[in-house]
Amino acid sequence: MPPAPPAAPAAFAAAAAATNGGVAAEVAALELRGLHKRFGQKVAVADISLRVPTGSFYGLVGPNGAGKTTTLSMATGLLAPDAGQAVVHGVDVWRDPVTAKAMVGNLADGVKLFDRLTGEQLVTYNGLLFGLSHDEIAQRTADLLSLMDMTDAAGTMVVDYSAGMTKKIALACALVHAPRLLVLDEPFESVDPVSAANIEDILAGYVAGGGTVIVSSHSMDLVQRMCDHVAIVAAGRLLVAGTVDDVRAGQSLQDRFVELVGGRRHTEGPEWLRRS
Amino acid sequence: MVATLLRLRFRVLGNQLARSPWQLVGFLLGAVYGVLLLAGIVAGLVALGFGDIRLAGTVIVGAGSLVTLGWALIPLVAFGVDTTLDPDRLVVFPMSTSKMMVALTLAAVCGIPGIVTSLAALATIATWAHWPAAIVAWLVSTPVAVLTAVVASRTVATIAAGVGSGRRFREVAGILVFIPLILAGPIIAGLATGFTVNADTLTEMVPLLGWTPLGAAWAVPADAAAGDLAAAAAKLLIALATLGALWVLWRAALARSLARPRLASRAAVRAGSIGWFGRVPTGATGAVFARALTYWTRDPRYLRQLIAVPLVPVLLWFYARDGDPLVALAFSAPIIAFIIGIVVYADISYDGTAFGTELATGARGRGDRLGRILAAAAVAVPLVLLAAVIPFAFAGDWRQLPGVLGMALGILFTCYGVCAVTSAQLVVPVAGSGDNPFKRVPGTTFLQGMAFFGIWLVALALSAPAIVVGLIAYFTQNAALSWIAFALGIVLGTAVLVAGILIGGRMLDRTGPVLLARLKAMKNA
Numbered sequence: 001m002p003p004a005p006p007a008a009p010a011a012f013a014a015a016a017a018a019t020n021g022g023v024a025a026e027v028a029a030l031e032l033r034g035l036h037k038r039f040g041q042k043v044a045v046a047d048i049s050l051r052v053p054t055g056s057f058y059g060l061v062g063p064n065g066a067g068k069t070t071t072l073s074m075a076t077g078l079l080a081p082d083a084g085q086a087v088v089h090g091v092d093v094w095r096d097p098v099t100a101k102a103m104v105g106n107l108a109d110g111v112k113l114f115d116r117l118t119g120e121q122l123v124t125y126n127g128l129l130f131g132l133s134h135d136e137i138a139q140r141t142a143d144l145l146s147l148m149d150m151t152d153a154a155g156t157m158v159v160d161y162s163a164g165m166t167k168k169i170a171l172a173c174a175l176v177h178a179p180r181l182l183v184l185d186e187p188f189e190s191v192d193p194v195s196a197a198n199i200e201d202i203l204a205g206y207v208a209g210g211g212t213v214i215v216s217s218h219s220m221d222l223v224q225r226m227c228d229h230v231a232i233v234a235a236g237r238l239l240v241a242g243t244v245d246d247v248r249a250g251q252s253l254q255d256r257f258v259e260l261v262g263g264r265r266h267t268e269g270p271e272w273l274r275r276s
Numbered sequence: 277m278v279a280t281l282l283r284l285r286f287r288v289l290g291n292q293l294a295r296s297p298w299q300l301v302g303f304l305l306g307a308v309y310g311v312l313l314l315a316g317i318v319a320g321l322v323a324l325g326f327g328d329i330r331l332a333g334t335v336i337v338g339a340g341s342l343v344t345l346g347w348a349l350i351p352l353v354a355f356g357v358d359t360t361l362d363p364d365r366l367v368v369f370p371m372s373t374s375k376m377m378v379a380l381t382l383a384a385v386c387g388i389p390g391i392v393t394s395l396a397a398l399a400t401i402a403t404w405a406h407w408p409a410a411i412v413a414w415l416v417s418t419p420v421a422v423l424t425a426v427v428a429s430r431t432v433a434t435i436a437a438g439v440g441s442g443r444r445f446r447e448v449a450g451i452l453v454f455i456p457l458i459l460a461g462p463i464i465a466g467l468a469t470g471f472t473v474n475a476d477t478l479t480e481m482v483p484l485l486g487w488t489p490l491g492a493a494w495a496v497p498a499d500a501a502a503g504d505l506a507a508a509a510a511k512l513l514i515a516l517a518t519l520g521a522l523w524v525l526w527r528a529a530l531a532r533s534l535a536r537p538r539l540a541s542r543a544a545v546r547a548g549s550i551g552w553f554g555r556v557p558t559g560a561t562g563a564v565f566a567r568a569l570t571y572w573t574r575d576p577r578y579l580r581q582l583i584a585v586p587l588v589p590v591l592l593w594f595y596a597r598d599g600d601p602l603v604a605l606a607f608s609a610p611i612i613a614f615i616i617g618i619v620v621y622a623d624i625s626y627d628g629t630a631f632g633t634e635l636a637t638g639a640r641g642r643g644d645r646l647g648r649i650l651a652a653a654a655v656a657v658p659l660v661l662l663a664a665v666i667p668f669a670f671a672g673d674w675r676q677l678p679g680v681l682g683m684a685l686g687i688l689f690t691c692y693g694v695c696a697v698t699s700a701q702l703v704v705p706v707a708g709s710g711d712n713p714f715k716r717v718p719g720t721t722f723l724q725g726m727a728f729f730g731i732w733l734v735a736l737a738l739s740a741p742a743i744v745v746g747l748i749a750y751f752t753q754n755a756a757l758s759w760i761a762f763a764l765g766i767v768l769g770t771a772v773l774v775a776g777i778l779i780g781g782r783m784l785d786r787t788g789p790v791l792l793a794r795l796k797a798m799k800n801a
Contacts, residue, residue: 077635077638078636078789078792080789106636108636111629111630111633111792112629113630114571114627114633116571118545118550121550124550125563126637127558128562128563128566129559131559134558137558177637
């Protein structure tokens, strides 16, 4: 299924240039232009345009079912959009997937891993798919496993890992080819606090070294602490995007999020659920 | 609670059908088939009522025993049991084991096979109506007969699932256990030919079934009709005891499987030992090859696909044992090649959503095709070669080996070529990684079944030249023609293989995201 051409490319380009205050000359690490996806009757993603500047740590937040995973799947070439474009460092993901995907490290949510492989085999498998040399793969696998604190589990089949360990090995797989852009869908889900702190360090170092990270999360505290940019989506639409300070406008990100998305109820729950 | 579960069962079926019109079409075709089958059965039963009482008893007891046996064995073979109401999922609700068993039994009776069996069993009244005593017996024995079949099915399913919960054990034993079961047909046939089957011995044998747990319930009205009330009472007792024993057995198995859900075995290898991954050249082909080959040896779902390898020669030998078994065995290699070549027609299904890992790396479809085929061939080619050589080694006459090899390898390569294209287009619901490989997966559509059949035909048609020439060479004992078949098989097979990899690879570059989306839509992938 070839991606449909964007409905109005000129308008999107203009919009992108406008939101970036005229610095569009610099190529964004990831640029989404009018992404649109519908499943049957349900519109999962409606016209999302987003510009992730190179070197930024970008948070993508939204309530459950907001279309975060769908958006990131379309941005990484896993799900063909009905309309719109995803461009990684100037390369259209759907026109030239091989070049684009080689620059992306992807931690997808809702896909399994080849869990009959050991952790070490799985990371090696990913390295081989990207065509790295065996020496490079062996070195990087060892580094990544020790970074993730998983050296002991290297020879254990992924099927026997806990949920958090599975997340960590998936992250190692996403990092092994030293991508320029990391797309992480819910990377901290089920990960224990120590590992989460370690991963945060790795990601911060990665961004400091010139890499770009886009991360979806439910944890506003984490996004406010780690990210420099944030986009809030709900019901498939982009509500607001920009630097974290601009978006939260003096409030905490949590409050700003609830204010934008709505649906907060102040209640102590139903009467019958109270014991005393 | 029981009624709620029954409603749930129909709701699940209804929702499945509502999701896609093709599922509905498949369901309706199945329903039409069931109704026609039922109409035929009823017509036969009505006709039986006008015949001899002994004949009626023999037919009903024989057919009834087969039905019961079928119910008991079905959970073991490919269709498996319906997993709509899985005990594992019901365990969180406050429900006693007995209540759960009642619910599961009723749910099975209310499924399509259950309804057909029940109606057919009830329809035996059409025969028995001619004998008043039999009508009374029918009232008592029919529910017992149906319940025995259903409970036997659930018992076997629960025990099989329990046995299959230790992973390593399941991987090997779970597969091997099924070989004698699949061979049950020839074994029984072999015993039967020993007794030189004819109508007379059959009428001698079948009444004996009435004294076994399989046929007792079905035989009660027959004895009552014949006026032998003592025998009828004794058989009713046997039938009730069977049902009771099955119930107790099922309860024990269920209680055990619910209390001890799944063994977590942690097999670990030394760090640094990465098997094939360390030995392949880097790139998509090498990575996919190493991954697929690891799965072929480690995943029971792949092992299951190799079950044909030992079975084909045994079956061929069996059916040809009175003629010249070595002639028949010579053809085991082409048959094995076809069976294990065609099973990869939708092999991305077995990846499940893990296929996304590969898709996210932008690996070229051509590399993926080549890697998968090389891995499958690494397993299949040695087996096919062995199957081809061994019969000739026994015969000591090698002149026809080239033709057989040509047929076998030609078929294998052609199947791989065809499957390289089809598996870039098709994903079908399969048991998830780690599930019982024999688990039935809901959602296979009639259309997919037809597609599979079409793929068979295409693969056979494309390998026809080598097959035809090879067969002629073999049966005319023409050595030169045999070499021609060899050349035809290798050359044409390789041509289809290369074309398949190129076409399928190009296709997969385009269809990869579509396949992943479809895999994601399947819940267990």
